[in-house]
Amino acid sequence: MNAKPKFLKSIIAILVIVLIPYGVFLAFRIGQQGVFSAQDMIRYPLVFGGISILIVLLIKRYFLQEPLSDFNKTGGSWSNDLKWGLLLTAFYFILFALERISLRSLLNSPSNMELLGLMLEMREKPILLLLWFGPVLWIGVAFYEELIRVFLLSSLWKFSKNLRWILAVILITSLIMGFVHWNQGSYGIVTITIKSFVACWFFYKKRRLMPLVYAHVLYDGLQVAQLLLTYPQD
Structure with a gap:
């Protein structure tokens, strides 16, 4: 395939898979009244993430005609x-520890009332606990977000092996991953961008998706588990 059509197809794929969905999501969150319910926190990541994973794999394999490897x-x-x-x-x-020491007092960090609401309901409804720590966390959160990250990286890195381009793609990808967590305030945007830079650099060096998924599951899961165990009972 010629370079120009291939570049155009990659841009279309990135728009369809990443920029348009993330843009719609951010617009929805900015205009949203209230917060997601516990059921929404289960339903939306699982449905949206699951469908998006399938779309990414199909576009990668059949539209871009690139190997999933x-x-x-x-x-x-x-x-x-x-x-x-x-x-x-x-x-x-x-x-996480260093960021809390150095950045927490400087940046806005609103309380995550959606996660708190889900956590309190999980205490009362074990089925929500099983769903969140099972398919929601593994598929709708970790696998989906990491697949999007490595799709962006692998798609854009194909156009140059120059280290400046590689670092620019890492920075762009990390900023996208940070800003999509807009609802977590400036603290969340900055800290997620930093961790994304680490994840992107790891993928550049190792070119393996699953370590990123495992780390994402453990990082998010351990924090939620800690809140479940330590948050005061009514």
Whole structure:
């Protein structure tokens, strides 16, 4: 395929998969009255994330005519992926501690009432607990977000091997991933952008998707579990 049509198809794919859905989502969140209910926090990530994953894979394979192996270009095993996922999780929590010390007092960090509402309902309804820590966290949150991240990276990196371009793509991708968490305030945007930069750099060096998924599941899951166990009872 010639370079120009290939570039155009990649831009169309990025618009369809990333920019348009994220733009619509941000517009919806900005104009939203109130917060998502606990059921919404289960339903929307699972449905939207699941459908989006399927769309990404189909566009990658049949529209772009690129191999899905782009997401795992180097050899590996589930045990090695898990090891890297654990190391990434540890690094994320180190960043988390440093960010709280250095940035928490400087940036806006609104309370996440949606997560709090879900957490309180999960205490009363075990089915919500199973759904959130199962398919919602694994598919609708972690796998979906990490697949979007590596799709952006692998799509844009194809156009140049120059280190400046590679770093520019990492920065752009990280900013997109940060700003889509607009509802978490400036603190959330900045800290998620920082962690995304780490995730992007890891993918650049290792070219493996699943360590990012494992780290995402562990990082989010451990924080929610800690809140469930320590948040005061009524």
